[in-house]
Structure formats: C-alpha cells, structure tokens
Amino acid sequence: MSEVREKAVLAGKTAAILGGLGTEAKNEALLAAAKALEEQAAEIIAANREDLERGRQNGTSESLLDRLALNESRIAGIAEGLRQIVELPDPVGDVLATIDRPNGLHIVQQRVPLGVIGIIYEARPNVTVDAVGLCLKTGNAVVLRGGSSALSSNRKIVEIIHRTLEQTTVPKDAVQLIEDPNRSSVDEMLKLNGLLDVVIPRGGSSLIQTVVQNATVPVIETGAGICHTFLDETADPAMAEEIALNAKVQRPSVCNSMETLLVHRSYANRHLADLAEKFREAGVELRGCETTRKLVAWANPATEEDYATEYNDYILNVKIVDDLDEALAHIARFGTKHSECIVTENGGNAARFQQEVDAAAVYHNASTRFTDGFEFGFGAEIGISTQKLHARGPMGLPALTSSKYIIHGNGQIRK
Template sequence: MTDIERDVREVAERARDAAADLAPLSRAAKDAALLAVADALVARAEEIVAANSEDVAKARENGTGEAMIDRLTLTAERIGAIAGAVREVVELPDPVGEVVRGQTLPNGLEMRQVRVPLGVIGIIYEGRPNVTVDAAALCLKSGNAALLRGSSSAYSSNTVIIDVIRGALAGTEVPVDAVQLVPGLSRDSVKHLMRARGLVDVLIPRGGAALIQTVVNESTVPVIETGSGNCHVYIDEAADVERALAITLNSKTHRVSVCNSAETLLVHAGIAEAFLPKALAALRDAGVTVHGDDRVRSYDDSVVAATEDDWGTEYLSHDIAARVVDSLDEAVVHIRTYSSAHTEAIVTDSQTAARRFVARVDSAAVMVNASTRFTDGGEFGFGAEIGISTQKLHARGPMGLPEMTSTKYVVTGEGHVR
C-alpha cells in the first residue's frame, strides 16, 4: 500500500466513524453546527480571500480561461453569499427520519419506510471552491460525512475553507471528522477515493464531462452522475418574438460559466425570419459568438460556420451553436442526439407544442417559456444543491437534502413470528 493510498483510507475510516456519530444527531444539533460554520466563514473571509488570490494568480499564470477563473474566484461578497446559503440550509426541513410510507399490515405488524443518511459521501469537483461549503453543508444537514476532493487549482482556497469549517465544528456536537479534505494533489488520491468501496458509500463528481466519465468508468464506489450541461433553447413557430429574445439572452448570457447556461439555440423555420436577425444582433452585442448552420449564417455575416463538434459542446463561454429546424420533431431529434440530458427549454404560445415537447424530451429538467438558468437547487427552493444529476437512478435534476438520503424499513411487532 502506497503512502497516498494509506492517507486516503485513513481519512475515509475517520469519516466512517464520524458518520456513525453524526447520523443520530438531532436537527437542532446539526443546525447549530451549520450556523457556527456560516459565522466562521464571514469572520475569516479575509483569510479565505487571501488564499483564493494565490489560486487565482496561479490560474492566470497557467493561462486558464476567464470563465474558469470566474468559477474559481472568491470575494468577500461571494463568501457572504455562500454563508447566506448555509443559513438557508438551516431553515430547510431535516429529511432524516421522515416517513416515506407506512402501514399496519394485515398480520398486525407496523411497517415504516424512513429516510436515513447515505453515510460517507465523497465529492470530486473542479475549480469552484464554493462547492466545498455547499457540499459540506448539505452533507451535514442530511446526516452524512463529507470527503471533499477539489481540484489542485483551488487547493489553497479549499485548504483554508476546510480549516474554517472544522474549526467551527469543534465547538459543536457534530464530529470534526464529518468534514475532511481528501489528501494529495495527484490523480492517485482521486483513484484511491474511487476504490474505497466499503468505506465510502457514494461518490458525486461535479465538473466537466471528462472528470465525470472518468469517475463513472473507473470507480468501484457507487456514483451519482452529475452531467455536463449541453442545454438547448428551442424557439417554436408559435413563439412570441420578444419573449423568445429575453429567454434566449438570459439562458446564454446571464452567467456563461455554469452548467445551466444554454449552449445551443434551435429556431423553427417558420419564425426564423422574424426572430433570428434580432437574436443574432442581440447576442453579438452581448459579446456572444454564434456558431451556426448555413441557414443561420444567411441572416448575419458575423456568424461562424458550425461544425459537427459544436452541436455536442458545452462551451461555458460566450459561444452558442445555432440551427434552423423545420419542425418541433426535428428539434427533438437534434436534442436527443446531442443533449447531455440536463435542461432544455421551449418558447411557444402553443399548448399543444409545449405538451409535445415536454412529453418527448427526456432530460432532467424541461422549461416551458422560461430560461434554462432556473435549473438550480436554490431556484427550485431546495437550498444549496450538491449537483444536478442527469442519471435516472435514485436522484435526477437538482439534488437537495432528500436526495442525500437513502431509506430503511422499521418493522415493529408484538412477538410476531412467521
């Protein structure tokens, strides 16, 4: 056993012990710990920003793109918002102990299915140090121990943030080892975390498609897949042009570096003449480069020719692919072919078109006359989310507190034998 494997297994073993002590704690004990964490984040914001500045400086030296630097950057204002998100989690109902279903069986046995923590959750993520706090808060509230493995690009930030969290927990009933940073900066530490079956109950990868597929394909620990966001906006023939413009611009430009930002625009041929000249001009004015097919390019000389790769790309930048389609069904076929099954939107005044789109598009979230940017745990009222699952087992879409639990059956009898 190598040193790094030993180190990873040691933190996993401590997390396993902490999870056992954390699971039975009351909501009051967990909420008190989370409030202590929120206060500590604000109190030590200057220290966190200083560490983050080191990470940002290294990222710029390494030629990291501005979209990724935006994800990496922390300011006192952002830390305040992160602490606010922790306080919002405090206000959410505790899912642990909730009775999912229950009944008295014909033989008199009382059967209840209740929510219980998953146990030890490993989160592997890239770039964004705010995930460190979000993940820790959701894990603690749902009674789970968190093993956090951020990217090396945010190592200084994450190290200080974890120190702040653990320092806050030290004065509460929640065990300090309920939140730990996975040691090591090499890929080996990730590999050993993925192979810690029996110590780690589930892994949740958050990041680009390459990271997610690596974890899904190589892990022996069960994985909840959070997919990349190749999100589509379809402008139906029956759409209101001004509404379509507003939704398109918000979906693409509100924040380009996040997974619910639109990456492909599909426009029905019947509305292209009225919509595309305005949309292309507005996108250009917002600094967006449009990668379009020949029919889109015919409306604006600034549109660059789209390649096959563009249709499947999650840009996370001021770029969008665009195509004219001849029918709603053609739009659906395009989405089925290239989508990552994250979020798709239709803009239409036709209830028939909306119902058909919703029924035929198989993604975690489908928006009708609303921006793709609403696929978010906070916007859905879940509080800070652990990720947006694009798989179909256990959890799908924004993962809030209930998705951080499993269930067990509690059966009570009076000397019953079978």
Template sequence: MVKTKVSGVRQKAEQARAASKRLALLTEAQKNAGLRAMAQALRNRREAILTANEEDLRRGEEAGLSTALMDRLRLTEERLEGMAQGLEELIHLPDPVGEVMETVERENGLRIEKVRVPLGVIGMIYEARPNVTVDAAGLALKTGNAVVLRGSSSAFYSNRMLVEVLHQALETTDVPVDGVQLVEDLDREAVREMMTLNGWIDVIIPRGGAGLIERVVRESTVPVLETGVGNCHIYVDAEADPSMAEHIVINGKTDRPAVCNAVETLLVHREWAKQHLSSLAARLQENGVELRGCDRTRALADHVLPASEEDWRREYLDLILAVNVVDSLEEAMEHIDRYGTRHSEAIVTDNAETARVFLQGVDAAAVYHNASTRFTDGSQFGFGAEIGISTQKLHARGPMGLKELTSYKYRVLGTGQVRG
C-alpha cells in the same frame, strides 16, 4: 507480521466513517447549530479565505486557465456571502432524516415503516469551484452524512482554508469535526484510491467537466451518483413571442455562461427565423456572444461563423452559441435527442399543445416552457444548496438536495410476532 501503512486517503475515509456514526444520531437542532456556526465563520474569516483564493487565481493565470475556469475559481465577498446564506437556508429546510415515507399495517399486527436515513460517507471529487466545498459540507451535515472532499489543484489553497474555517466553527458545536475531510494529496492516485474505498465511502459524486465525470464513472468501484455536463438547448417555436424569446435566450447565454445550466445551442423554427433571427442575433452579439450557425442561420444573420458537427455537441462554458434553423418541432426534438446531455432543455412558444409535446417528449432532467434554463439550480428549485445536478435516472435526477443524499431502511414494529 508487517503492518501495512494506511494511506492518507484511507485514514481520512476511516475518520469520516467513524464520524458518520455520530452524525447519524444528531438532532435537527444540533445540526442546525453546526450550520449556523459554519455560516458565521465564513463571514468572520472572509479576509483569510479571499487571500487564499487570490493565490489560486494567481497560479491559475500563470497556468493559463480558461476564462470559464477562472470564473468558477474566483471567490468574492458577494459569493462568500452567498455561500453563508446557502448554509443558513438549509437551517430552515426540514430535516429529511427520520421521515417516515410509507407505512404498512399487516394483518398479523406488524407495522412496517419506510424511513429516510443518511447515505453514510459521501466522496466528492470536483474541479475548480471552491463553493462546492461549503455546499457539500453543509448538505452532508444536514443529512447526517460525513463527506470526504477532493478538489482540484487549481483551488487547493481556497479549499484548504475553507475546510480549516469550517473545522474551527464545528469545534464549538456537537457536530464531529471529522465529518468533513479534505484530501490534500493532489496526485491522481489519490482520486483512484478514493474511488475504490468500498466499505469506507458509500457513494462518489463527481462534479466537473466531461473528462472527470467519465473517468469516475468508468473507474470507480464505489457506487457513483453521476452529475452531467450541460449541453443545454432553447427551441424558439414558430409561435414564440419575439420579446419573450429574446429575453430568455440572452439570459440563458449571458447571465453566467460558465455554468452547466447556461444555454449552448439555440434552435429556431424557420418561420420565426425569417422575421426575427436577424434581430436576435444582433442583440446577442451586442452582449459579446460569438455565434456559430448552420447555413440558413448565416443567410439570415450577419457575422455568424460556420458551425461544425462538433459545435452541436460542445458545452462551451463561454460566450459562444451554436444556432440551428429547423423546419419543425419534431426536428428540434430530434436534434436535442442526438446532441443533448439530458440536463436542461427549453421551448419558447405560445402554443400550449406544442409545449405539451416538447415537455413530455424531451428526455432531460429539467424541461422548461417559456423560461430560462438558468433556473436548474438547487436554490432556485427551493432545495437550498445542491450537491450537483444529476442527469442519470437511478436514485436521483436533476438538482440533488437534501432528500437525494438519503437512502431508506425499513423499521418493523411488532408485539411478539413470529413467522410460523
């Protein structure tokens, strides 16, 4: 009988599966020790990590990667320190594994407990961002899950060095090194194989552009925790404070335009627009933002390019903002419903009833009143690092932290009961 050769992807998934059994039994103290070692290793090896990242950046420039992708790819000492601090923040968060979510006492004396448990093996398929490598490893470790990582070719050297550093750190702890696996095969077939490793990988989480996410959702036979692109909107109501609106809109667009919670479309009530849109547009342009607007926007503000139908749908991930003047709250909500991606939507208004209607009626993972959409982030929500932001409605929605990486089982405690 000829033995079928096991592929490298399958082998890594098998190793992760074996490690997941050991991870599920670790105490919180053991897991926290692993996180602490990983954080310190990032600091100790920062020069090697940054050198590897420089090679990815050099190759990215040669390949003509966009400004947005280069920003996502770039590591700095500050960003590395942020990654290390993200791991340390997880230490201070309660371990969800073993939490008794519900308890039922039956008349026959049975005690039934609903208990949080790890998912098992998580497959991460992601683009550009090497920080995802560390975030995913840390979140998986804290929740007793193993993780199989497959980053993009653009971050190959960064990801390989980061995993090497994490492995060296874990070797000094009780955490199994095989709990963090990196698929180094950059062929598209490796992605397809990961998505069909039912029985070895329990869930796939895609993180990247619309093309990647759509492919994973379409082709994966392993269950998918879908993260979404962010065509986020800010609606400035007729009763919005001009100074507050300006501050929120500029922050939402310019703070870090290449991330999914940056605002991509500005909706402005016609009455507010008549008095304040010209000033807001000028401030945005002073901050380097290119504006693409409807006819009414272009009549009220200078140097605005005409917006096409495609502009209302685009996630620019750049210093570009679409602007549409609307007649009412209802029209703004209809625009968001038609073009939005169910990620993050905001209203700026001093009218509490208008805000209530918006917050209740807009379908998105996060809805805001008088605040920037840039807060849709695991650390900003107090979850520590996040594995991604889910725009679906089953299992998890919004920033996915520790609890979202667990399932549950029923623990039934008896004293000899049988069913007659």
C-alpha cells in the same frame, strides 16, 4: 496509510455520531459555519487570490477563472445558502410508509443518512460549502476532493469549518478534504468500497465519465450540460430575446447555460438577425448551420462536434429547424438530459416539448439558468443528477438519504 484512506476512515468514525444528532444540533453547526465564513471572508479571498494567480500563470480561460473567483458578495451568497439549508425540513427520520401485517408485524420505512459521501468536483469552491451543508444537515460525513485549481480556497474554507465545528456537537472529522492534487487520489477514492457509501462527481463530462467508468463504489451520476433553447414559430420576440441572452451570457461557465439555440425557420427569417446582434454586443461567438450563416454573415460554421460540445464559454451554436419535430430530434441526439427550454405561445407545442424531451428539467418560457438547488428552494445542491435511479435534477436534502425498515414484533416466527 494514504491520505485518501486515512481521511475516509476518520470520516467513517463520525457516521454513527452524525446519525444520532438532532436537527437543532446540526442547524446550530451550520449557522455557526455561515457566520464564520462571512466573518473570515478576507482569509478566504486571500487564499482564493493564490488560486486565481496560479490559474492565470497556467493559461486558464477567463470563464473558468470566473467560476473560481470569490469575493465578499459571493461568500455572502454561499453563507446564505447554508442558512437556507437550516430553514429547510430535516428529512432524516421521516416516515415514508407504515405497514401492519396480518401476523401482527408493524413495519415502518424511515429515512436515514447515506453514511459517508465522497464528492469529486472541479474549479468552483462554493461547491465545498454546498456539499458540507447538505451532507451535515442529512447526517452524512463527507470526503471532498476538489480540483487542484481551487486547492488554496478549499483548504482555507475547510480550515474555517473545522475550527467552527470544534465549538459544536458536530465532529469536525465529519468533513474531510483530500489535498493530494494527483489523479491517483481520485482513482483511490473510486475504489474505497466499505469506506465510502457513494461517490458523486460534479464537473465536466470528462470527470463524470472517468468516475462512472472506473468506480467500484456506487455512483450518483451528475451530468454535463449541453442545454438547448428552442425559439418556436410563435415565440414572443421580446421574451425570446431576454430568455436566450440570459441562458447564454448571464454566466456562461456553468452547466445550466445554453450551448445551442434552435430557431424555427419562420421565426429566424423575422428575428434572428436582430437577436444575433444582441449576442455580438455581449461578446458571444456564434457558430451556425448553413441557413444561419445566410442570415448572420459574421457567424462561423458549426460542426457536428460543436453541437456535441459543452463550451462553458462565450460561444453559442445556432441551428435553424423546420418544425418542432426537428428540434426534438436534435435535442434527443445531442442533449445530455440536463435542461432544455421551449419559448412559444403555442400551448400544444409547449406541452408536447415538455412531455417528449428526456431531461431532468424542461422549461416553457423560462431560462435554463434556473436549474439550480438554490433557485428551486433547496438552499443549495450537491449536484444536478441526469440519471434516473434514486435522484434526478438538482439534488437537495432528500437525495442524500436512503431508507431502512424498522420492524416491531411480539414473537413472530416465519413458518
């Protein structure tokens, strides 16, 4: 039996046990895991150092190395995410609806775990802990397949979690890590019907499309982030500058960072040159339309391919638009339904933007960097769904549940 199938089987054997655990038992396990991760941070950092060194030898970009890197502060943040999950209400068992039929049937719709969840993700080892926390809190077993670039870090994190769970009522086999770095392990996961109840990909567009196009297991699609910020004609210059810079440079390697800045022509004539200098000081390469390059001589030309690219790097497209209509049309063409922002003092334009833009998160006067389970108060997230079925946006605890109907009768038969 392959590693993938063997570990999926092990995870599946724990599903019934997990589904029967109460909130207190699950919370105790998560608190113990948070404490263990902090106390054994040195082990995790040492393992992470192996991944970083291997990445440098393979020519990995600095922005991707930043996504991979762990330190005591980041590990403390990861542990805090688990503690926040503990503080959140447990959705399992929630009653969604009750129905009393004329024939005497009493029907209750109740939240239940999905079962066994497969998570396929790339370079960020914090996703390992987020996924474990959210899945265990909702009574789900989880099969993790992280990227090879973070294998040492993920292996150590799961090792610590396994040691911790052995001291709790949560079975350690509920958490499984696929260590086979070959693409074939992903391909096999996508076909594990009957062993995995759902697969969730988390990463770049290539990974997500591979999963969506090849899986026979049901998929919750998370999306790449080609996010836009539109500086409208009435945008407050100080606010616009802070939001735009934050959206791009605070952490450019993540999916909610801005890739294209749309600027109203009138605003650009007054303020774009100064804003561009701020980006240059921050080390950002600008790629602009023809009008942008007239206002910012050092900007490189932007192509159609650039507008369709998720850089995850210190590169930003800038496009001048004549009005809100043109901004909306550009977003409709190039956006990935992730996160979009308008900066404006015009309430009508803000309302129209938020109504017409088709995205999981649509902002008025705030950075797209807030599209995140932690920032939304979910403790952590399993991913950001850009689809419209079952879940959309940052996926917290309720997104990892399904429901079933509990029906009570007293001898009814259908005639």
